[in-house]
Amino acid sequence: xxxxxxxxxxxxxxxxxxxxxxxxxxxxxxxxxxxxxxxxxxxxxxxxxxxxxxxxxxxxxxxxxxxxxxxxxxxxxxxxxxxxxxxxxxxxxxxxxxxxxxxxxxxxxxxxxxxxxxxxxxxxxxxxxxxxxxxxxxxxxxxx
Numbered sequence: 001x002x003x004x005x006x007x008x009x010x011x012x013x014x015x016x017x018x019x020x021x022x023x024x025x026x027x028x029x030x031x032x033x034x035x036x037x038x039x040x041x042x043x044x045x046x047x048x049x050x051x052x053x054x055x056x057x058x059x060x061x062x063x064x065x066x067x068x069x070x071x072x073x074x075x076x077x078x079x080x081x082x083x084x085x086x087x088x089x090x091x092x093x094x095x096x097x098x099x100x101x102x103x104x105x106x107x108x109x110x111x112x113x114x115x116x117x118x119x120x121x122x123x124x125x126x127x128x129x130x131x132x133x134x135x136x137x138x139x140x141x142x143x144x
Contacts, residue, residue: 001029001030003055003058003059003062004062006029006030006055006059006131006133007059007062007063007066009027009029009133010027010063010116010118010133010135012027013025013027013116013133013134013135014111014114014116014135016135018114018135018136018137023136023137023138024092024093024096024134024135024136024137024138025134025135025136026096026097026100026132026133026134027132027133027134028130028131028132029055029059029118029131029132029133030052030055030130030131031128031129031130031131032048032052032128032129032130033128034126034127034128035125035126035127035128036126037126040125040126045125045129048129049120049122049129052120052129052130052131053120055131056107056118056119056120056131059118059131059133060107060118063109063116063118064109067109067110067111067116068109070107070108070109071107071108071109071110071142071143072105072106072107072108073105073106073108073142073143074105074106075094075097075098075102075103075104075105075106075119076103078090078094078095078097078098078141079098079103090141091138091140091141092138093117093134093136093138093140093141094141097119097121097134100121100123101121101122101123101124101127102119102121102123102130102132103121104119104120104121104122105119106118106119107119108142113137114135114136114137115135115136115137115138115139115142116133116134116135117133117134117135117136118131118132118133118134119131119132120132
């Protein structure tokens with residue numbers, strides 16, 4: 001897919017209604033093959049990860065031109081909260097990202113009363129690399 005096709009998918013998410021304050025939509029924009037044995041080529045995984053990061057940079061540049069500069073945040077605190085059995089305060093959008101193994105830095109844009117987020121996720125070495133986007137109506141868990 002091209003950056004314009006990714007943006008079209010994000011526009012589709014923005015057009016969909018969100019029900020309730022916790023509502024969100026996620027979409028996979030690009031997914032690699034898995035890297036489970038016998039396809040566990042470390043060099044190819046690194047090349048694929050770099051390719052997906054490049055696609056994220058291109059997407060971010062296009063969305064920056066459209067909506068202004070993006071924010072960036074680490075998913076580390078949210079990932080740590082998911083691992084803490086006493087912490088049940090993780091916002092639903094971030095819980096879904098963490099449970100999907102999407103721990104990479106998150107880029108985000110404020111678009112009206114919504115937030116659009118994008119990143120590259122890779123749960124573990126056997127799993128596919130994923131470029132994804134999400135739309136949420138909740139600002140909970142995002143920097144002020």
